[in-house]
Amino acid sequence: MAKSKKIAEIAKKTSSFCPGCGHGVVIRLITECLEELGQDKNIIFGIGVGCSSLLGGVLETDRLHCLHGRAGAVCTSMKRVNPDNIVVAYQGDGDAYSIGLAETTSAAYRNEKFTAILVNNTNYGMTGGQMSNTTMPGQKTTTSPMGRDCAITGNPIKFPELVADQFNAAYVARGAVNTPANINKLKGYIKNALEAQINGEGYSVVEVLSPCPTNWGMSPLKAMERIENELIPYYPLGEFKTREVK
Amino acid sequence: MGDMIKGNEAIAEAAVRAGARLYAGYPITPSTEIMEYLSWRMPEIGGTFVQAESELAGINMVVGGAACGVRSFTASSGPGMSLKQEGITQLYDEELAAVVINVVRYGNGIGTLHTAQCDYLRETRGGGNGDYRTIVLCPESIQEAVDLTGLAFDLAEKYRTVATLMTEGALGQMMEPCELPEFKEVKRQPWGFDGKYSYKKVGIFDRDSMKEAVLLNEKHDLIKANEQRWEDGDIEDADYVFVAYGLPGRSTKGAVEQLKAQGHKVGFIRPIIAWPFPENAFAKVNPNVKGFITVEANATGQLVDDVALTVKKSMKSDIPVYCLPYVYGIPAMKAIQEDFVKIAAGEIKEVY
Numbered sequence: 001m002a003k004s005k006k007i008a009e010i011a012k013k014t015s016s017f018c019p020g021c022g023h024g025v026v027i028r029l030i031t032e033c034l035e036e037l038g039q040d041k042n043i044i045f046g047i048g049v050g051c052s053s054l055l056g057g058v059l060e061t062d063r064l065h066c067l068h069g070r071a072g073a074v075c076t077s078m079k080r081v082n083p084d085n086i087v088v089a090y091q092g093d094g095d096a097y098s099i100g101l102a103e104t105t106s107a108a109y110r111n112e113k114f115t116a117i118l119v120n121n122t123n124y125g126m127t128g129g130q131m132s133n134t135t136m137p138g139q140k141t142t143t144s145p146m147g148r149d150c151a152i153t154g155n156p157i158k159f160p161e162l163v164a165d166q167f168n169a170a171y172v173a174r175g176a177v178n179t180p181a182n183i184n185k186l187k188g189y190i191k192n193a194l195e196a197q198i199n200g201e202g203y204s205v206v207e208v209l210s211p212c213p214t215n216w217g218m219s220p221l222k223a224m225e226r227i228e229n230e231l232i233p234y235y236p237l238g239e240f241k242t243r244e245v246k
Numbered sequence: 247m248g249d250m251i252k253g254n255e256a257i258a259e260a261a262v263r264a265g266a267r268l269y270a271g272y273p274i275t276p277s278t279e280i281m282e283y284l285s286w287r288m289p290e291i292g293g294t295f296v297q298a299e300s301e302l303a304g305i306n307m308v309v310g311g312a313a314c315g316v317r318s319f320t321a322s323s324g325p326g327m328s329l330k331q332e333g334i335t336q337l338y339d340e341e342l343a344a345v346v347i348n349v350v351r352y353g354n355g356i357g358t359l360h361t362a363q364c365d366y367l368r369e370t371r372g373g374g375n376g377d378y379r380t381i382v383l384c385p386e387s388i389q390e391a392v393d394l395t396g397l398a399f400d401l402a403e404k405y406r407t408v409a410t411l412m413t414e415g416a417l418g419q420m421m422e423p424c425e426l427p428e429f430k431e432v433k434r435q436p437w438g439f440d441g442k443y444s445y446k447k448v449g450i451f452d453r454d455s456m457k458e459a460v461l462l463n464e465k466h467d468l469i470k471a472n473e474q475r476w477e478d479g480d481i482e483d484a485d486y487v488f489v490a491y492g493l494p495g496r497s498t499k500g501a502v503e504q505l506k507a508q509g510h511k512v513g514f515i516r517p518i519i520a521w522p523f524p525e526n527a528f529a530k531v532n533p534n535v536k537g538f539i540t541v542e543a544n545a546t547g548q549l550v551d552d553v554a555l556t557v558k559k560s561m562k563s564d565i566p567v568y569c570l571p572y573v574y575g576i577p578a579m580k581a582i583q584e585d586f587v588k589i590a591a592g593e594i595k596e597v598y
Binding site for chain 1 (some may be wrong): 296299318475
């Protein structure tokens with residue numbers, strides 16, 4: 001008989017994400033990890049603007065709906081004044097990598113000791129699918145209707161690679177929610193990131209490739225295939241900087 | 247009489263003694279000494295100091311500290327304060343207590359480095375989106391700046407709002423003898439985040455703004471009733487009443503003394519808190535007063551609007567309201583006297 005898995009207590013409320021959206025999976029993984037690590041009653045979220053903001057109605061935790069792009073700054077001070085709490089910035093690519101690039105990058109640069117979970121669905125979801133800094137070359141969005149021309153917009157940003165290569169962060173990884181195997185790996189990454197924070201090792205970040213069927217104009221299944229065939233070859237999965245085992 | 251101390255450093259030390267334990271900001275003249283001082287002072291007393299990557303990040307770090315119930319503040323000037331507006335309206339919206347210091351400099355856009363009062367309308371109206379006000383305290387001396395810094399934190403927490411210390415470049419840069427207050431016990435607000443979800447929040451999509459608007463007006467009415475602060479002199483039988491705040495307020499007081507010595511019947515009102523505006527001060531003004539005169543360090547006259555509105559509201563008559571905008575700097579007592587003579591002679595027209 002199939003055994004149903006318990007939903008983490010702090011995420012039992014109904015969410016209103018679109019059918020086929022990956023956010024629900026990511027949130028469930030984060031909350032499961034927090035529960036398994038015994039930190040689900042010791043958590044503060046800095047939530048981004050956009051689809052991330054729907055977490056406000058879901059999570060039974062301390063949480064602040066940050067201004068667009070600024071969660072990196074807000075979480076910086078939350079963690080500094082509450083070093084014993086787990087602090088998680090939860091943002092999308094438009095939030096963290098476009099409008100909030102300065103705050104996100106600077107928090108990583110300073111090696112702030114919170115965890116950033118950055119959901120990359122290659123567009124601004126909530127405002128109706130505009131181009132973001134992670135929109136793929138040639139991808140059609142409402143503001144790149146002819147397909148993204150990287151000659152005039154720059155190339156899609158690879159934030160985890162930047163952090164792993166240039167900064168002294170504690171933990172950097174990229175996962176995806178397109179297959180059960182990748183979801184299981186992603187959960188391991190999130191747990192590693194949170195453990196890095198628990199141990200006070202420094203900045204930890206997990207980028208998540210996530211589908212946006214509504215704005216991609218695809219069925220949920222086709223959206224998952226797009227992640228596999230188009231996104232993962234450009235945004236490779238894995239741990240770019242692992243924790244030192246002490 | 248205390249030791250000589252620079253205005254900006256006195257304000258920074260006063261904040262520390264008031265229990266502030268998080269400062270985040272970005273340098274800008276003429277406020278920077280506040281930040282430089284705190285870069286060593288905050289760590290020394292176990293507080294948090296962050297040199298933010300921008301004013302935007304700085305005020306959002308204040309948001310994070312305030313959300314955790316810690317006395318948090320930032321300081322800036324003209325263009326930097328413009329960037330901080332989104333965080334200030336956020337602080338207000340979330341009912342977080344925080345203090346913002348504007349060491350005002352002159353000019354639009356990137357502005358200049360001259361001391362001025364050109365941010366009056368922005369600070370007293372709320373410069374960000376939405377309709378809100380912050381409590382605005384405007385000192386005339388370093389001693390008063392120190393006293394008002396402590397008060398700013400107390401009022402911010404009492405009403406769960408933002409308090410703005412609106413001072414001027416010259417006050418930040420000058421030195422005066424000053425008595426610093428005793429250290430306050432550092433307390434966290436019980437509603438601050440502690441990771442345990444003790445104080446439940448609603449999400450952005452669950453809010454009832456109609457109900458919140460009623461509460462917001464109730465809060466504003468309470469602040470208006472309780473927190474009007476001003477200094478006045480000789481207004482009961484004055485022919486003309488000067489209104490000025492900050493350092494121009496201080497020189498206006500001097501000008502009033504000299505004009506009285508010359509036989510003129512003049513008085514003054516010096517707002518110590520600019521929002522809420524000290525309407526109650528106008529209740530004891532001579533009902534037969536011939537005019538009000540604002541003395542301001544800006545180009546167009548800003549305080550004059552509040553004076554005219556208050557005259558209309560509390561005196562219920564068509565009393566002329568004049569404005570002496572000296573652009574930047576601290577107006578000299580001599581200049582104020584000379585311009586008063588022109589007003590009395592009908593050579594300067596009323597604004598309202």
